[in-house]
Amino acid sequence: MRAPLIAALILPLALLASQVAARQEEQASETSTRTLYLGLIGQARADGKPRAALAYLDDFERQHPDDREARILRVNCLLDLNQIDGARQALARIPADDRSAGALAVRGHVFTAQGQWGDAAQAYAAAQAASPADPFIANAHGYAQLRAGAGVQAVETLRRALDLVPDGAPANAVVRNNLALALTATGRSAEAAALLSRIRDTTERSRVQQELGREALRIAQAGGGIVPMAQ
Template sequence: MKYFKIRRLLVAAVCVSAPFLAGCDKQNLSTLGMLGPTSSKVEAPPESSTATLYLTIVRGLIDQGRYRAALGYLDQYAVSEKKTPQFSSLHGEALLGVAKYDEAATAFASLQGTDLEAVGFNGLGRVDASREKWSEAERHFTQAVAARPSNADYLNNLGFAEIQLGDAASLEKAEFNLRQARELEPTSASIRNNLVLALTMANKKDEARAVIDGIATSRERAAVQKFAADWAQKQHKPAEDRSVE
């Protein structure tokens, strides 16, 4: 009876999340200057059938932004199932979603030494980024990339942290990492837009224009160019000017 109840919830979660996932690649201003997708979309290790159903439901809820509901299912899971690295990864995502940063960091840190270690480092970087601790974020994203060098999302996150640091050396690293990420994921709007930011911040206007010119629609090209220019101008303001905005 328990299996069929979970199964019905699983079907509902998958059906609801499908349109959301299909829309993730659509260009909008929320993809400008953003970190990459969450680490909930990772290859899950083998679990028992009941555990797999619970964690699949949780992944669907996290993809929908229903973090408190996900925490409820994770609490229920913990009553009868073993806490695996996959559980800790999803637990970290849900806690990060409700801004419980210390608890999220603990969950992600527990993944060190497991097959999801790279996910843990990326999660720790995203916790740092949420707190605007960009030096720490860069360090954790660097560790994630070292563990999974071909992961475009981790390279994108690292590049964005380096953009936030803003010095010449960091911007040079950001450009390299974002170009590599873009070769790995050529269709990603987030990676492309972060690359435009890096080039704009480094005053490489012609190279930034070349990337922008590759955007299909004029409206989107104008939006990306304006956002990058405004963002760079804001970052270059004296600290006292930025503090009053």
């Protein structure tokens, strides 16, 4: 006599299982599409094509209008194009209480673009606290400290960034050069020279020294208190 009841229960359970499976498949598809789009956007930026990245973002945000990572990427793309006002407007779409490393770092990027070095250093410090092992944030933080006049702190921050970047990685040279600049700014030119001596190609080393010398002079003229590197 219980068979009809059991059969009645089995049918809804089977339907529920089918609905759950369909939803899981839909979510997997959405995740795959999101990953694909964000990958395309990141690659376009890496290739120096920020306008293409913005086009992908426009398409992506029609499907995912509240995606936090997409909002952060939009600010970065606009900064790539030196559209500072647009970047500020895009930044306003990121909630002020978003304390993720990405949101905090992009605030620092906007301050940097406006030459507000003290505010940039504070934003990067918060981002670094949220993601202590990120060498890119540490590098940005150190450079902002340097431009804000905190050369001693900048040296330590940039040393940390350099330790976090694998040897041979493209970012390694960027961090190394910023550290050499900070060392020079704090009167430690011998340490700066020793750091640059790691560049084995003498022609390349000379080129880097000249570029850093020009950068140091530019910062000094802007009031950063930097002593130009000896040529």
